[in-house]
Amino acid sequence: MATAPAKLILCGEHAVVYGRPAIALPLADVRATATVTANYSTNEPIINAPDLGGRWSIAERPDDPLSGLVKTVIERFGISPQIEITIRSAIPIASGMGSGAAIATAIVRELLALSGQTLPPAVIAGLVYESERGYHGTPSGIDNTVVAFEQPIWFQRRSNLPPLIEPVAINVPLTFVVGDTGIRSPTRLPVGAVRERWQADPVRYEALFDQVAALVVAAREALATGDVPALGHLLNTNHELLREIGVSSTELDQLTAAACAAGALGAKLAGGGWGGVMIALTTPDRATDIATALRAAGATNTLVTTIAPAAAFFPDR
Numbered sequence: 001m002a003t004a005p006a007k008l009i010l011c012g013e014h015a016v017v018y019g020r021p022a023i024a025l026p027l028a029d030v031r032a033t034a035t036v037t038a039n040y041s042t043n044e045p046i047i048n049a050p051d052l053g054g055r056w057s058i059a060e061r062p063d064d065p066l067s068g069l070v071k072t073v074i075e076r077f078g079i080s081p082q083i084e085i086t087i088r089s090a091i092p093i094a095s096g097m098g099s100g101a102a103i104a105t106a107i108v109r110e111l112l113a114l115s116g117q118t119l120p121p122a123v124i125a126g127l128v129y130e131s132e133r134g135y136h137g138t139p140s141g142i143d144n145t146v147v148a149f150e151q152p153i154w155f156q157r158r159s160n161l162p163p164l165i166e167p168v169a170i171n172v173p174l175t176f177v178v179g180d181t182g183i184r185s186p187t188r189l190p191v192g193a194v195r196e197r198w199q200a201d202p203v204r205y206e207a208l209f210d211q212v213a214a215l216v217v218a219a220r221e222a223l224a225t226g227d228v229p230a231l232g233h234l235l236n237t238n239h240e241l242l243r244e245i246g247v248s249s250t251e252l253d254q255l256t257a258a259a260c261a262a263g264a265l266g267a268k269l270a271g272g273g274w275g276g277v278m279i280a281l282t283t284p285d286r287a288t289d290i291a292t293a294l295r296a297a298g299a300t301n302t303l304v305t306t307i308a309p310a311a312a313f314f315p316d317r
Helices: 065-077 099-115 121-136 142-149 188-200 202-225 228-245 250-261 284-296
Strands: 002-011 022-038 046-049 054-057 083-089 153-158 161-167 174-180 266-270 277-282 301-307
Touching: 002 099, 002 142, 002 202, 002 228, 002 266, 002 277, 022 099, 022 142, 022 202, 022 301, 046 065, 065 083, 065 099, 065 121, 083 099, 099 121, 099 142, 121 142, 142 153, 142 161, 174 250, 174 284, 188 202, 202 228, 228 250, 228 266, 228 277, 250 266, 250 277, 250 284, 277 284, 284 301
Parallel strands: 046 083
Antiparallel strands: 002 022, 022 083, 022 153, 046 054, 153 161, 174 277, 174 301, 266 277
């Protein structure tokens, strides 16, 4: 069995699609798993995904992003097609927590283990990116990257160059409460809407993206110095900018407001928006109260997670 973590974008979503930086964090305790078993009754790989509501051969769903990913990996690495891949995931689908990237990364890791081969995280991220395109249309590339590296990252797209990917130092443990609106919103929908608005009013949206970029730079400094109150203020500001960009919702606004009223240091939507999840930065002693307040404000589920301190280096690219 191979696994891969969920992710949260700490700050910078949507602007990252337009060349600005973003910071993303892996959630080590929320994961997707993939298990491969032999299946000699078929010559086509079978994908069994109970949490996605289906079981199919890749020939039956050739256009499914996971089918395409499995086909690419087994052909590239000479893996027998007489297999069944069972996927399980504790990550809510279409919630902003990188469920698609985590599932795809777990599949790649399990197939590589089956073939006795290993690949560096950057190569795995590249393979997964193709399946992300099938789900999201024009993804930034941040989800597959942070999930494959399993480290806090700074991510920035560049014209005619590979993305700039750097490790992010975290000086102190960070406690977050995640609140789920229960509303599923595929990332491609808000991403497409923002693109339409940007095309209609590029001056306004470029200015908003620049404000997000400045905020992300400040957040990296706060993480490195351990200035948690400053980071909380930046998260609040990022949420207000995402509202202006047009990707928040009544439910997300209610949850972020409830978290702050309950003592959170800062709160924002996380991911594509229009639903999915929000995050609240807190001290450990306030986490339970904030989770209770979020459920009272309409969250269908909450979880408390801690991001451990991290050094600013990649042990293996």
